[in-house]
Amino acid sequence: MRAxxxxxVFFSFFDxxxxxxxxxxxxxxxxASSFMTGLAVxxxxxxxxxxxxxxxxxxxxxxxxxxxxxxxxxxxxxxxLYSFAIGPASLLGIRFxxxxxxxxxxxxxxxxxxxxxxxxxxxxxxxxxxxxVGMAAIIGPAYSGIVASKTGAPFIMTVNGVIMFILAxxxxxxxxxxxxxxxxRTKEAKHFRVRYLFKHPGMVRAFAGAFFLMFSQGVLALVLxxxxxxxxxxxxxxxxxxxxxxxVAILIFLLPVNRIFDKVRPMITLAFGISMMGFSMLFLxxxxxxxxxxxxxxxYGIGFAFLFPSINSLLIDSSxxxxxxxxxxxxxxxxxxxxxxGSSLIGxxxxxxxxxxxxxxxxxxxxxxxxxxxxxxxxxxxxxP
Numbered sequence: 001m002r003a004x005x006x007x008x009v010f011f012s013f014f015d016x017x018x019x020x021x022x023x024x025x026x027x028x029x030x031x032a033s034s035f036m037t038g039l040a041v042x043x044x045x046x047x048x049x050x051x052x053x054x055x056x057x058x059x060x061x062x063x064x065x066x067x068x069x070x071x072x073x074x075x076x077x078x079x080x081l082y083s084f085a086i087g088p089a090s091l092l093g094i095r096f097x098x099x100x101x102x103x104x105x106x107x108x109x110x111x112x113x114x115x116x117x118x119x120x121x122x123x124x125x126x127x128x129x130x131x132x133v134g135m136a137a138i139i140g141p142a143y144s145g146i147v148a149s150k151t152g153a154p155f156i157m158t159v160n161g162v163i164m165f166i167l168a169x170x171x172x173x174x175x176x177x178x179x180x181x182x183x184x185r186t187k188e189a190k191h192f193r194v195r196y197l198f199k200h201p202g203m204v205r206a207f208a209g210a211f212f213l214m215f216s217q218g219v220l221a222l223v224l225x226x227x228x229x230x231x232x233x234x235x236x237x238x239x240x241x242x243x244x245x246x247x248v249a250i251l252i253f254l255l256p257v258n259r260i261f262d263k264v265r266p267m268i269t270l271a272f273g274i275s276m277m278g279f280s281m282l283f284l285x286x287x288x289x290x291x292x293x294x295x296x297x298x299x300y301g302i303g304f305a306f307l308f309p310s311i312n313s314l315l316i317d318s319s320x321x322x323x324x325x326x327x328x329x330x331x332x333x334x335x336x337x338x339x340x341x342g343s344s345l346i347g348x349x350x351x352x353x354x355x356x357x358x359x360x361x362x363x364x365x366x367x368x369x370x371x372x373x374x375x376x377x378x379x380x381x382x383x384x385p
Contacts, residue, residue, distance in 0.1 A: 002125075004174050005112050008068065008167055010132040012105045015079070015160045017140030019044070020221075026153035032088035040091050042340055044099035049336040051103020056111075056329015058104075060322065064112040065175050067325075071104030072168035078102075079161030083154040103336075107328035112175075114316045114324055124258050126312035130305070131253035138246040142239070197327055202267075202318030205371055206327075209270055209311035211334040211341070212367050213304070216277055218342025219360045220300075224284070227353040231288055241297045248301030253309075266313040271371040273306030278364030285357035 023044075027037040059067045078098040085091045113129060144156045197203050220242075228238045252258065261269060280299035287293060311331075319327040346356040 001175065002113060002116065004170070005109050006129060006132050008072070008105065008109050008171065009113075009129055010136050011160075011163055011167060012075075012102065012109065013133045013136035014140045014143075015075070015102065015164070017137050018144035018156060018160065020141050021145040022148045022153040022156060025148075026082075026085075027088065027091055030085060030087055030091055032091070036088040036092070040088065040095050043092055043095040044102075045336045045340050047096045047099035048103040049333045051100040052107055052331075052333040052336065053329045055104040055107040056326040059108045059111050059325025059329070064108040064115070064325065065171075067104055067108040068112065068171055068175065069168055071101060071108060072164050072171060074101035075105060076161045076164035076168060079157045079164060082157035085154070103332070106332050107325060110312070110328050110332075111325045114312075114328070115321050124262055126316075127253045127258040127261050127305075127309040129312070130308040131250045133308070134246045134250040134253060134304075138243050138250075141242075194326065194330075197319075197323075197330060200318050202314045203327065205267070205270065206311045206314040206318065207331060207334050208367060208370075209274065209307055209314070210331050211338040212274065212364060213277075213307055213311070214335045214338030215342035216281065216300075216360055216364060218339040218344075219281075219346055219356055221339075222343040222346055223353045223356040227284070227357075228293075230353065231290075233290065237290065241293055244294055244297040245301035245304060248298050249305040249308075252302065252305035258309075261309045261313060266310040266317065267371060269306045270310035270314065271368045273303045273308075273310055274364050274371070275368040276300070276303030277307065278303075278361045278368060281357045281361030281364060285354045285361065 023041050024037055027040045032040060055067055055071065075098070078094065078101045081094045081097065082091075085094055110129065113125060147159075148156050198207075224241065225238045228234075228241065276299055280296045280303060283296040283299065284293065287296060315327055315331055316324070342360070346359070349355075349359075351359060
């Protein structure tokens with residue numbers, strides 16, 4: 001059952017990453033201006049954030065099974081709509097619907113996994129899910145880039161839509177047997193307030209980790225191609241560099257080293273992971289040789305591999321099943337916001353690629369220091385009589 005949910009996670013992120021190389025050219029082909037093209041690309045993340053939050057609330061009320069089915073079917077329908085886009089305005093509307101419906105899936109899927117993970121193995125469980133996300137990040141853009149050159153963006157989205165329909169039908173039969181009957185809401189759930197999520201130290205660090213993880217991804221997607229081009233290399237080099245960090249992360253997620261996520265406190269692995277990402281950004285700002293760029297992306301991959309399971313483990317440890325859906329809803333909302341914030345901030349400040357990487361590195365290292373200080377504070381509180 002868990003393996004099937006991992007497949008759902010893979011294809012949800014596969015759909016996301018397969019859009020990256022094709023959406024801007026598709027918008028331009030429909031006559032969109034530069035502003036409308038940017039709006040069309042960003043609209044998905046905007047509505048996805050709304051979908052994530054609503055999915056969290058609905059998952060806690062109805063259970064992850066029902067929301068997964070709704071999200072998969074609705075996403076399949078929204079993906080088919082791309083074939084009917086006739087101009088920038090219609091594309092904008094389709095992007096909003098697609099992002100919103102896709103936003104229903106991931107919080108429900110991760111809630112399903114978290115609620116069925118053994119406490120002693122929850123770190124390895126989220127590491128495996130991270131591996132599926134990493135594989136989607138590697139395969140998705142390559143697949144769409146190659147296929148779209150011979151067919152077109154609507155064909156890619158139609159194929160993704162058919163996959164979503166197949167997953168929805170399969171989920172109805174595979175997951176129905178393990179769907180939990182609706183239970184009487186506990187006193188804790190009845191009196192739960194959303195503000196609790198933003199007051200719990202572990203939850204705050206999980207949200208911050210999610211935001212800055214994707215903040216760095218937004219910066220990487222914007223700035224790395226510019227740096228590679230300035231150094232005289234082609235787009236193939238950019239793709240190989242991005243694949244390097246993905247491969248490194250997947251190896252750590254799947255190899256026996258993933259046991260560290262069950263044995264070491266998530267606050268420690270979080271601080272280590274985000275520190276490695278920060279150092280890799282500073283390294284990227286200084287180096288100009290291709291071999292050293294690969295080394296920097298290897299460091300980034302190690303940091304990514306340590307950070308993703310850590311923030312998921314923190315979220316699981318800081319929440320109970322009664323409101324875990326809401327927690328994952330906001331968690332993935334911060335994912336979506338982080339991507340937009342990273343690329344938007346660097347673009348707004350009009351920084352060079354060196355300045356963009358340096359600023360991001362300093363921000364990530366500051367978050368690592370904040371995490372370490374919080375860890376020391378919690379230790380002092382536990383030592384007091």
